[in-house]
Amino acid sequence: MGVPTPSRGPVIELLGAGKTYKTGTIEFEALRGIDLAIREGEYVAVVGPSGSGKSTVMNVLGCLDTLTRGSYRLAGDDVEQLDEEELADIRNKRIGFVFQQFHLLPSLSAWRNVELPLIYAGVPREERRQRAVAALGRVGLGDRVNNKPGQLSGGQQQRVAVARALVTEPTMILADEPTGNLDSVSTADVLALFDQLHAAGRTIVLITHENEVAQRARRVVHVRDGLITAEELTAA
Numbered sequence: 001m002g003v004p005t006p007s008r009g010p011v012i013e014l015l016g017a018g019k020t021y022k023t024g025t026i027e028f029e030a031l032r033g034i035d036l037a038i039r040e041g042e043y044v045a046v047v048g049p050s051g052s053g054k055s056t057v058m059n060v061l062g063c064l065d066t067l068t069r070g071s072y073r074l075a076g077d078d079v080e081q082l083d084e085e086e087l088a089d090i091r092n093k094r095i096g097f098v099f100q101q102f103h104l105l106p107s108l109s110a111w112r113n114v115e116l117p118l119i120y121a122g123v124p125r126e127e128r129r130q131r132a133v134a135a136l137g138r139v140g141l142g143d144r145v146n147n148k149p150g151q152l153s154g155g156q157q158q159r160v161a162v163a164r165a166l167v168t169e170p171t172m173i174l175a176d177e178p179t180g181n182l183d184s185v186s187t188a189d190v191l192a193l194f195d196q197l198h199a200a201g202r203t204i205v206l207i208t209h210e211n212e213v214a215q216r217a218r219r220v221v222h223v224r225d226g227l228i229t230a231e232e233l234t235a236a
Contacts, residue, residue, distance in 0.1 A: 009039060010037045010073075011075050012038040012073075012074060012172070013073040014070065014071070015071045016069065016071070017060065017067050017071070017072060018031050018034075019056050019065070019068050030056040030226055031053050031226045034228055035228070038205060040203055041198075041201050041203055042204075043204045043206070043217045043236075044205050044206070044219045044221060045206040045207075045208060045220045045221065046206070046207050046223055047207075047209065047214040048223035048224050050209065052224045053226040053227070054209070055207070058174065058205075061205060062091065062097060063079060064091070092121055092168065093170065095170050095174055096166055096168065096172070097165055097176070098173065098178045100177035100180035100181055101181065102149070102158055102161045104149040104157055104160060106148060106150055107148070109145065109148055110141060110144055110145050110146070110149075110163075111132040111145040111146070113149070114136060114163045114164045115132040118132070118168065121168065132163070135166050135167040139162050139163045140193075141156060153186065154181060158186065159189075159190065173197065173203065175194070175204065177208055177209070178206070179191065191213065194206070195236075204217070215235075217234060218236055219231065219233055220232050
């Protein structure tokens with residue numbers, strides 16, 4: 001049974017996407033021609049074992065790396081035609097990143113960590129604080145805005161990272177192994193938050209090696225040896 005196509009337009013379009021890394025005379029083909037479309041409002045998991053190519057998919061989707069061949073269109077823009085300044089602008093404003101490592105600055109409070117993308121975007125100070133506090137409220141941390149990372153649990157720190165990803169109102173949330181450093185309780189907490197974000201209409205791409213985590217998405221894309229080997233709808 002095929003995967004039905006949602007009615008809304010594509011945010012992500014990979015066509016014949018290939019990536020080859022070179023080290024001296026050695027070449028490694030990380031992606032071997034991937035076709036993938038993700039539409040606005042979808043919640044998609046890209047799952048595969050170590051070395052499957054899923055991290056390369058994440059780097060390409062996040063405009064952290066470029067393709068060797070093929071094309072990548074993000075919300076209609078041909079990413080391969082953009083310069084470094086334009087790519088940096090996309091990373092800061094149109095993609096919200098959540099990583100396995102929380103990447104929070106330990107000396108800053110939660111709201112100051114969340115405001116960082118807005119500083120880079122040149123948003124005025126008072127507006128930054130208002131938007132950062134509002135983002136923390138959306139992830140259930142309205143009473144923790146002044147806490148530093150060391151005063152928060154792992155699950156709470158990841159929620160701060162999600163708030164930071166949301167504060168610029170991005171087109172897409174790209175989560176790379178977001179539960180990899182969390183215990184089972186915190187994992188369930190963060191995945192419930194992604195469920196809420198999806199229900200509110202967010203486009204979410206979740207990169208994971210855990211099938212159980214992938215099943216929380218609505219569509220699962222299986223990657224192995226640089227190729228998409230299967231796609232499935234979930235019961236979520």
